[in-house]
Amino acid sequence: MSDTQTLIENRPPTVAALFLERVAATPDGEAYRYPVASADGGPDDWKSLSWGQAADRVFAIAAGLADLGLGSEDRVALASNTRVEWILADLGVMCAGAATTTIYPSTNAEESAFILADSESRVLIAEDAKQLAKARAHRADLPRLAHVVVLDAEDALEAEGDPEGWVLSLDALEARGKEYLAKRPEAVKERIASITADQLATLIYTSGTTGRPKGVRLPHDNWSYMAKATVATGMINADDVQYLWLPLAHVFGKVLTSGQIEVGHVTAVDGRIDKIIENLPVVQPTYMAAVPRIFEKVYNGAAGKARAAGGAKYKVFKWAAEVAREYARTSQDNHRRTGSTKVPLGLAAKHKVADALVYSKLREAFGGKLRAAVSGSAALAPDIGYFFAGAGIHILEGYGLTESSAASFVNPGEAYRTGTVGKPLPGTEVRIADDGEILLRSPGIMQGYHRLPDKTAEVLEADGWLHTGDIGELSPDGYLRITDRKKDLIKTSGGKYVAPAEVEGRFKAICPYVSSIVVHGADRNFCSALIALDGPAILAWAAEHGLEGKTYAEVAAAPETNRLIETYVQTLNEGLQRWQTIKQFRLLPRDLDVEHGDLTPSLKLKRPVVEREFKHLIDEMYAGANEA
Template identity: 80%
Template sequence: MSDTQTQIENRPPTVASLLFERVAKTPDAEAYRYPVPSSTGQGPDDWKSLSWAQAADRVYAIAAGLVDLGVEPEERVALASATRVEWILSDLGVMCAGAATTTIYPQTNAEESAFILSDSESRVLIAEDAVQLAKARERRAELPQLRHVVVVDSAAAAPAEGDPEGWVLSLEDLEKRGRAYLEKHPEAVRERVGAITADQLATLIYTSGTTGRPKGVRLPHDNWSYMAKAIAATGLVREDDVQYLWLPLAHVFGKVLTSGQIEVGHVTAVDGRVDKIIENLPVVQPTYMAAVPRIFEKVYNGVANKARAGGPAKYKIFQWAAGVARDYAKATQDSFRRTGRAKAPLGLTAKHKVADVLVYSKLRAAFGGRLRAAVSGSVALAPEIGYFFSGAGIHILEGYGLTESSAASFVNPGEAYRTGTVGKPLPGCEVRIADDGEVLLRGPGIMQGYHKLPDKTAEVLEPDGWFHTGDIGELSPDGYLRITDRKKDLFKTSGGKYIAPTEIEGHFKALCPFVSNIVVLGADRNYCTALIALDEAALQGWAQEQGIGGLPYAELVATPQVQGMVQGYVDRLNAGLQRWQTIKKFRLLPRDLDVEHGELTPSLKLKRPVVEREYQHLIEEMYEGARES
């Protein structure tokens, strides 16, 4: 057995133990960076740091404060906050108290928040600000088990009329309470951590279901301890790395990155404000970051549209450089697969050097100039966009996992990455492909089951541990997995042809720099259609060039110019598809799809049933008079 495998099998029962080890090993090393508004209130944020010892001091104070509030092992403490350093410290505090974190997206409305708090039987809620506190207040009568709300923003922690005594306190107050408790019981946190067993509940993450109520996924302490060791064992993350973490920590993809960091010991810069990403990258200068494909699509579209705005010559150079990047990426990846060395033909290498000076170097600078690799997950990245970034020197390593598998089950292996695949399984993760093409997983990262839903658990989790992912995939002979579609998203036309919509959608995103979202339709119909939402900023720039600038988005997409422009891209898409896959008709949506209207999950996954219900009239319009066969 390899040392790596031994290390993963002999892991401690909890990440809390790994935190103790990390603090003992590198107490003074930098752990976290986080932004604070500048002292003048003007200009860019200041960034502050916490060492591992300073972070642990706050974590143990939070843990002891929760113990002092009466929180018992495995009792739930909910966290409703955007991504910020206090989210991580609070989550680790909950873990060190032996309790379990229930994650709630800050965008979740009061009704669904109350459902999650009630279903999880959370005793304490750690709320980011007045907005999150107000949701709990609004539904307090339905939540008799919720004993306290701890507010991160101290200014918002004032009690209101009708609040029970002591119901609201600030995170600062909780930490003070914890320190006072530790003075009397100095070993309290170590005793709680020492009593944690591997199968004890650590986290309840509620999946954003496309229909019905979300399901609580039960993830024990061992899931995170395994993930921490398995991520370290891949060798993709190093102790001298700087990670930029902006992903929602209520989502399993963001959460797993906090476990891997503790094991490896690198720096993490934490700021969940998506509108600050472009501003933060040159400041943070990350060596690696994780993102969802939508971010890379936006960057790609932004670069393409900036080049277009620079005039025909500049746009022609960009298009040439984009083609060179893709050819170079395909050549070097193919060479590495065959020989173990990434080489391209001399002529292509010469073109690549010129394109690097003209285009790629500026793109890398926009990412901070030090980005060694970016990990992409949650949904599939269009391969042509992946090849573009790869050829430009921004290596996007696609990975794969689900909430039910603690996020990371597959990831592309460093230099040997292959665009269009999600890489190889993490150490300790088993995979097999079922007869119908479904990907099945087994290993230490798989959930215990759905909270209080044994029937739902039995539908996906076999007695021998195999988990049914619901995704369709293919394994290469040397173990690389390619996800082709969600099992439930695959549809059959009335002509009997199977269609994988996400594959077609990905092709279109790579072709059209103006697209934001696209939904391909055609189940039980005799041809395929699409609903398309455009990126408003990119579209307005194009509209100015065409002399139709200044119109509101909804009016703009109705113009013959925009309809004709999109038709051109649809024609290019269709030219590369099989006849039965081609998009015969499309409709441009009057606004983009978003989380607020429930069409996207907080991790930006498409909720197809919601979109189809919302725009049923447009869908019917596209099939009016069609002869079904």
């Protein structure tokens, strides 16, 4: 048995125990950085917490929850954007032996109430008055919700009708905890020692592309395994600086905090998406995780900036983009065959010129020190991945589900292969079913769906194999390529199968104006597409083509815009099989977003929602067509 395997199999039962080990090992080491608004209205100031300082707050929160009467596996819901207090609160919940239920702050009041009720949460830790109001509106339906702890408590005061002590600030909770610890100094450590590996740690409700969300039960052992296994891949090390902005309500964000505790590197935490561009040069991360939409936006933004600078600069950008892709493909192919990433001298010379003109500026925009970026949650279009790889921004795609604690596969460092999600984590088994479905088994697999044994039985076999619902292929040397969601595969009326994600990914790499695309064609005799445009990119184009001052909807409806996008659809079709080609498309009057329910909070497409809302456009595309 390898040293890595031994380490993983002999892991501590909980991340709470790992946290104690980390604090004891490096109490004065920097753990977290977080932004604080400057008094003069200028750029944010960044403050730090050492591991010892973080532990003081975590223990106070844990003891405060104990003082409120919380015991083993009692649920504490967390509804907040990503910020350092989210991490401290989550660790406090785990160290108290309770279990965190995560709620996206964008979740509406009705669904928030459903999650609070279904999870039987006894405490809600809410970011601000807005999140408090959601719970208050449904308080009559939440008899078990005994307290709401508010992070930004200035405007979150008790209201008439609230039970006494129902609302308290995080400061007040920590103060209670300190008093509790003054009487029982070892109380939190005793609780940590009593937690078992199979005890519930986290209840994450899948944002769900259809229907009510299901609560995924993830015990302490899942996170202890994830902490050890992610570090064992060599993906992160103690000298790293991570920039963490992903929603921590999502399992992808959560796994990143576990790995950090194991290895002890610095994490800069700020969930404000509109601050990413501003923060990157300040934080100068060595690695960060993101979803494909972020990389697509950076790519489209760079292309748009070059286009706005004039024809010559745009030609240089397009040339450099093709050089980057050729360089990445060639070096990866060579590495696969020979173990060397060397490329022909002519290509190396072109790459050096392109680096000076384009790539170096792109790397500086990411802070200048980025060793690798991890992409997950959805597929990254390979052409976009190759572009960034050739530009020296190495995107390591990974794969997993909420049901597998997020990380089941990740691309290995220098041996990464764009277009794949890499190799399984140590301790993870994979097999491909006869119908192409990916099955997983590992210590990271969920216990099941909360209070839904029938739904659990549909996906989890008695011997531990999880049915992922994804279709994939394994290379002879163990790299996994995801081809589509099993339920998303389109079968045309002619009997041909089409993987919409593959077609959609290709189009995103071709068209710099696209934000989202939904390919349709199930039981039809041809494929069609609904296309949403990237607002800033298309409005910049519109201003240069006689449509200045028009709204997004007006630009999307303009014949000139339709002709523009048609050229990209034609380019797409040239590289597709006949039955995959897009015969008709419609431009949507708005972008797809979380607020309208088109995307999940982790930016996954809700196909049924989009197809239902824009059914009239789909019907229009097939009107008069021979559907026999």
